[in-house]
Amino acid sequence: MIQQQSISAVIRERISIKSNYLPLEVKEEDVVTLLNNAVWAPNHGLREPWRFLFVSEERREALIQTVLACCEAKTHEKVRSKLADVPAFLVAIMPEDPRQKIWEEDFAAISSLIQNLQLLGWEKELGMVWKTPNYIYDPKFRRAIGVQNGEKIIGILQLGYFDPAQHVKDRKRTNALEKLTSF
Numbered sequence: 715m716i717q718q719q720s721i722s723a724v725i726r727e728r729i730s731i732k733s734n735y736l737p738l739e740v741k742e743e744d745v746v747t748l749l750n751n752a753v754w755a756p757n758h759g760l761r762e763p764w765r766f767l768f769v770s771e772e773r774r775e776a777l778i779q780t781v782l783a784c785c786e787a788k789t790h791e792k793v794r795s796k797l798a799d800v801p802a803f804l805v806a807i808m809p810e811d812p813r814q815k816i817w818e819e820d821f822a823a824i825s826s827l828i829q830n831l832q833l834l835g836w837e838k839e840l841g842m843v844w845k846t847p848n849y850i851y852d853p854k855f856r857r858a859i860g861v862q863n864g865e866k867i868i869g870i871l872q873l874g875y876f877d878p879a880q881h882v883k884d885r886k887r888t889n890a891l892e893k894l895t896s897f
């Protein structure tokens with residue numbers, strides 16, 4: 715069990731969980747609880763530029779069929795194998811304002827929310843990975859999941875409980891000093 719930790723420890727410890735999920739149900743209500751904390755992300759003008767689509771395990775096959783319809787037949791086996799064991803998905807969607815400033819602020823805001831969500835999930839041993847596969851730009855896929863014109867899919871989060879002992883990763887980050895200059 716992950717102990718209560720400082721924010722810096724959780725940020726440093728979190729990794730994307732891409733596979734080897736535990737066979738436990740990810741309940742929509744539990745994701746909503748996490749989302750209701752994640753929405754306290756900074757967002758300019760308090761526009762709250764986001765909405766979400768939850769895909770439960772029960773609906774996974776329907777999602778896979780929708781994805782496969784957007785992929786070449788020769789890739790189907792590989793695509794299916796990547797999705798077949800994922801307990802749940804969350805599609806993150808933002809309204810696309812035609813004004814660049816607003817669009818960028820909104821993209822930054824929903825990105826902040828997603829990181830909040832990943833950290834909150836980590837605390838509960840609910841692993842996530844933020845994915846941006848090509849099909850999220852495919853009109854067929856967008857239509858099938860009800861994304862409207864003027865909306866952008868920011869990504870599809872894979873969700874699943876995980877065993878921390880199975881996911882030790884040697885990660886590296888460049889020291890920020892190397893990216894810092896003074897004016």
Ligand SMILES: Cc1cc2nc3c(=O)[nH]c(=O)nc-3n(C[C@H](O)[C@H](O)[C@H](O)COP(=O)(O)O)c2cc1C
Pocket residue numbers: 728729730731732843844845846847869885
């Ligand atoms: C905007 C965005 C898009 C990403 N898209 C993918 C993706 O399509 N496939 C994937 O395997 N990981 C994807 N990732 C996860 C990154 O690869 C991962 O965060 C990165 O390797 C750092 O690893 P960590 O999250 O474990 O620290 C994405 C992450 C971000 C922020």
